[in-house]
Amino acid sequence: MTPDIAAILGVDGIATGAIYVLVAIGTVLIFTVTRVIFIPFGDIAAFTALTLAALDTGQVPGTIGLLVALACLATLVEVTSLVRKQAYREIPYAFLYYLVIPAAIALVVWLLIPLKPPLPVRLAMALLLILPIAPLLDRIVFRPIADGTVLLLLIVSVALHFALVGLGLLFFGPEGVRTEPLSSFHMEIAGIMLSGQTILIVVAAIVFSALLYLFFDFTLVGKSLRATAINRTGARLMGIRPARAGTVAYLLGSLMAGVSGILIAPVNTIFYDSGFLIGLKAFVGAIIGGLASYPGTAIGAIFVGILESFASFQSSAFKDVIVFSMLIPILIWRSLAALHSEEEVDE
C-alpha cells in the first residue's frame, strides 16, 4: 500500500465514518433517554434515501403510505390506552398528535410532488416524511414496555428491525437507488481529490454534533432530556414526562439519521435493506463511546469508517466480517471499563 492509496482510503474512511457519526449519535441519544438500543435506526436512514430518490423522479414515495399506516396504528393504540385509563379529555390531543399532524405532512408532500419543487424543498419534504416514523414506532412498540429490562427492549428492537425491512420491501420495492450528488464541486489538496459530497458529509457531521451539544447544554428541553437519561424516576418527580422526552429524542435522532441517509444516497446505492449494515456499523461506533459519551461515539464511528475503508481494500469480501469481529474486543474493553453494581434481575 502506497502513502497515496492510504491517504485516499483515509479520506474515504473519514467520509463513511462521518455518516456513521450521525446515526451513532442518534443511537446513543435514544439509548440514554429511553434505554432502547434502537437497531432500526439505519433503516430510517435508508428509507430517507429511498424517499428522496422517489421525490427526485417525481414519484410518490412509499414513505407516505408507511407514515399513514403507522399513524393510524399509533392512534389506535393511544386511543385504546386512553379509553382504558378513562382519560377521555386527552383523546382529541391523541388524534391531533398521532393522526392529524402525520396525515397533514403526508398530504402536503403529496400535493407538492406534481409541482416538481427544487432540490432544497425536496430535501425538506423527505426529512418531514421521515421524522414522525420513529416516534410513531416508539408509541406502538416500545411505550407499552418502557419499564422492561434493556435486554427485553433489545430483543423487541431486533424484531422491529426485521418488520421494517419487510415494510421497506413492500413500500419501496426491491430496486436500489442512487441520487444526484448534492454538489459537483471538486478540489485537490496535496494530490488527493476531495469531492464536494465528501466535504458536505464531514461538515454536516460536525454541524449536527455541535447543534446537539448546544441543544443539550443551553435549552430547557435539552436539559430535561439529559435529566431523563440520568435518572428516569428522578426526572419524573421533577415534572418531566419520560414519554415526552423519549419522543423528542426519537425526533432528534430521526433528523440525524435522515440527514445521513440524504448524504449517503449519492455515494452508495441504497436498497430497502441497506439500513441494517449502516445501523450496526454506527452502533459499533456507539459502543466504542460506551453508549454514553458523544465525543467518544464520534471518534468510534470515524474509527469504524476508516477500519472499513482499509479492510475493503485488503479484502473486500471480508470487510463486514472484520468490522463485526472488532466489536467483541471493543465490548470486552467497554465491559471492563464500565462499573456494574448489580445486574438487572428479570424474574
Next chain:
Amino acid sequence: MRRSQIHLIGALAVICLAVAPYVLGSFSITLLNYIGIYALVAIGLALLTGVGGIVSFGQAAFVGVSAYASAWLSTTGGASPWFGLLLGAVLTCSIAAFLGFVTLRLKGHFLSLSTIAWGLAIAYMFGNIEGLGNYNGIASIPPISFGSIELIRSTQIYYLIWAIVIIAVLLAYNLLNSRVGRAMRTLRGGDTLVESLGINAFWIKLASFIIAALLAAVSGWLYAHMSRFVSPTPFEAGMGIEYLMMAMIGGAGSIIGGIVGAAIVTVLKNSIQDYLPLIAKGASGQLEIVAFSALFILFLQRARQGIVPYVAKFLPEPAHEPPPPAAPLPRRTQPPPGQTILKVDSALRRFGGLIAVNEVSFEVRSGEILGLIGPNGAGKSTMFNLITGALKLSGGAVAFEGASVADKRQYQIARAGVARTFQHVKLRPRMTLIDNVLLGTYPRTKTGFWRGALRLNREEEASAYQEALAQLKRVGLGDKPYELAGNLPLGSQRVLEIARALAADPLLLVLDEPAAGLRRQEKLQLAELLRSLRSDHLTILLVEHDMDFVMGLVDRIVVMDFGSKLCEGEPKEIRSDARVQEAYLGAVA
C-alpha cells in the same frame, strides 16, 4: 399429577410420534422434520436463555458452522456424514468455547450484543469462502445412512430426527433437576449469589453455552443431510431471532416449550405463506416477515411468560416423591473452640479518594458469635464484602483458616467454608424451599454435567436431599419443603437463607444484617436460632446495626465508625464505652 402419570403422557406422545408417518401425509412429515430440527436449537436456547438468562441472537451461526462442516466433509472429502457430525460438533463446540470464554464475562445487554456481532461475522463468512461455494452454497450432499440403508425419504429421516429430539429432552430434563441444573437455574439471581454458594458462575455459563451450541450443531448436521443442500441464507441473523422467538414463545426455561415454540413458529410461518397471498397478492414474501415480527413484538409486550408455563398453571401440581433414605453427606470437623479461624489484619479498602475501610483489624474465634456493629456508613458492608471476596482489598490482609483470601475468587472462599446470607434476601423465588437449600450443598457434592444428564447421580442426590431437609427442619421450616421460596414472608426468607448457608456445612457463618426489616417476634426467634447454632459449635460473624438484637446475643463486639475500628470487647464494656455512645447518639453534652 403423579410421576407415573407423567411417564404415561410421555409414552403416549412417543407412540403418537411413532405412528405419525403412517397417518399423516408426506407434507406434514416434512413439516414435523423441520419442527424437530428447529426444536433442538430451541431446547438449547431454553437452557441458555430461559434458564440461564443469557440471551443469544447467534445460534443460527452455530447451526450453520456444523451444517457447512458436515456438508463440506461429505462432499469435498467424500467422508461419511457420521464423520461430518463429529467434525461439526467438535468445530461448533470449539468455536463456542472460544467465543464463550471471551464474551461470557460481559454483562446483560453487552453480552447479547456480542452474540449479534459474532453471529453476523460468522454468517458473512459462509457467503465469502470460495471452498464453501460462496453464496451458491453446497449442493448434492449425501444422505445419512445406517449401513446400507440411506435416509433419503422424509419419513426415514423423520425417525432419526425425533429420536434425537426425545433423547435431548430427556437429557435436558435430567440435567435441570441435577446439581449443576440447580446452579444453572440460579444464574439469573446474579453472580454474587451464585459465587457465594461456592459455584464457579463463569464455568456454569460457559458449559451452558457449549451445551446450547452442541444442540445447534446436531440440528445443523440434520438440516444439511435432510435438505441435501446448504446456502448462507438459513444461518443469517433473521433466523437467529427466529430461534429466540421459538424458545420464548414456548416458554423460555421450559424444555418442552422448545418443541412447542418450534412447532408454533413453523406451522404459523407455513400458514402465513399459504394465506397471505390470498389477502395481498404479490406482496406475500414481504408481509410474511412483517406479520411474523409484529406477532413476536405483540407476544413480548403481552405474554412474555410463554405458552407452556401458562398451560402448566391449569394442570395439577406434580406430586413430590421424596428420594429414599441415603447415607449422610460427609461433614467437616469444626476447629477446637477458641482457635482463631478468621484474622483481619489492617484491612484497607479505597473507592477512589474515599477510604471505606481504614486499617481495621480483628479476629473471629471458633465457637463464638462476633458482632460487627456501627452506625450507617461505618464501612460494615464493605468489610463484609472484603471477607467474602466480593470486593478486593486495597491493603492489609484477611486470612481464613490461616490462608490469605486476597487472591481468591468469591466461590473459592465459599468452598473453603465461609457461608453467607444477604442483607437484601437473595433467594430463587420460583424454586421450592428444598431446592433453595439444596443449592447450599453444591460444594459438598460432585455430580457434573454428564452424570447429571444421564441420572447417574441418584445416590448423591438422595444424600443431599436428606441434608437439605435436615437443615430446613433445624431452622423450623421443615413442614412444607415444596412451597415456593417467593411465597414466604420476609422473616422466613431470612431463615431460609440461613438454612441454605448451613447446608454448605460451613466453618464460619457470616450474616449481613439478618434482623433488618424483621418484626420483634421474628427477631426473637432468629436470636434463638443463632444461639442454638452456637451451642452446636458453629462460628458466626454478625454484621448488624440493631443494638438490642446484638447485645443480648453475641459474645464479643467490634465497633466500626467512619471506616475505622472504634473499639472491641464484650457487650457490657461496649455499652458503657463513651466513644460508642458518641458515635451512636452524638456527643454527650
